Amino acid sequence: MYKKHSIEERLLAVQKCIEGYSPLAVQQMLGIHRDEIRVWLLRYKREGVSGLQKHPVKRADFAEKCRIVCEFVEKGVPLHKICAAHQVSRSALKAWIRIYRKGGYEALRTIKPQGTGRKGMGRPKKQEPQTELERLRYENEYLRAEVALLKKVRALMEEKEKRLHEIGRKPSKH
DSSP, X not given: OOOOOOHHHHHHHHHHHHTTOOHXXXXXXXXXXXXXXXXXHHHHHHHGGGGGSOOOOOOOOHHHHHHHHHHHHTTOOOHHHHHHHHTOOHHHHHHHHHHHHHHOGGGGGGOOOOOOOTTTOSSOOOOOOSSHXXXXXXXXXXXXXXXXXXXXXXXXXXXXXXXXHHTTOOOOOO
């Protein structure tokens, strides 16, 4: 997973590459992934220091996603070059490629934005039954599940006792 780097770290990495170090050597020196360094280097060459600043997230439409994925899949352009040229995050591009490989270009049209999911996190809130009939049905369902669980536990305990009896040991008294 990529971590956020300050403008100073980005500039230092780019300067090391300009001095003649390879992105792999800079990765080992600074602990920054080489693909990120390559993207920064391309942006620096194209835009200067302002290219190293964080860019606002832009939403790509269906046609743009298809064009970008086509560059990678059909033309063989490396990921870091596509990311730098189109200002798309590497993770988004990888997701689009994965979706394309599963369902083709048309699958890129139906991508739903992923939210934080905070509303659905944790246990769902139990709603109190409205009527007596609903309350009794809920209680009946709960009791059936409990009986099924107890039957399963009993079967497992009997199986364990049988195994212990076969090897000559006495089962524990629970």
